[in-house]
Amino acid sequence: MKENDLVVQRENEELAQVEAQIAELQARRDLILQRRDGAVATGNALKSSAKQILKAATETKKALDERKLIRARWQADFDGGDIAWRRITCLIWGMFSEGV
Numbered sequence: 001m002k003e004n005d006l007v008v009q010r011e012n013e014e015l016a017q018v019e020a021q022i023a024e025l026q027a028r029r030d031l032i033l034q035r036r037d038g039a040v041a042t043g044n045a046l047k048s049s050a051k052q053i054l055k056a057a058t059e060t061k062k063a064l065d066e067r068k069l070i071r072a073r074w075q076a077d078f079d080g081g082d083i084a085w086r087r088i089t090c091l092i093w094g095m096f097s098e099g100v
Contacts, residue, residue, distance in 0.1 A: 067093070 074089040 070089055070093055074093065
């Protein structure tokens with residue numbers, strides 16, 4: 001009977017070790033999933049920020065291109081002596097200067 005008790009005790013110890021290993025692996029798995037979710041959230045935030053920066057840069061480039069075109073037209077009209085067009089262009093130029 002005592003030998004049987006020792007076998008049962010050994011099996012219980014092995015079972016406890018296996019259960020401890022399972023608990024450790026589950027904790028590691030949870031930590032990995034938590035980190036992955038954090039990385040995914042960070043990645044999504046970075047993508048969103050990159051899109052916003054790209055959109056702002058595109059809008060700024062468009063505004064600068066429009067200002068460049070207006071400046072070129074103004075210079076051409078100034079050289080041609082078209083005073084009315086210069087006044088309109090100055091008004092438009094002022095609107096763009098305030099917005100950018």
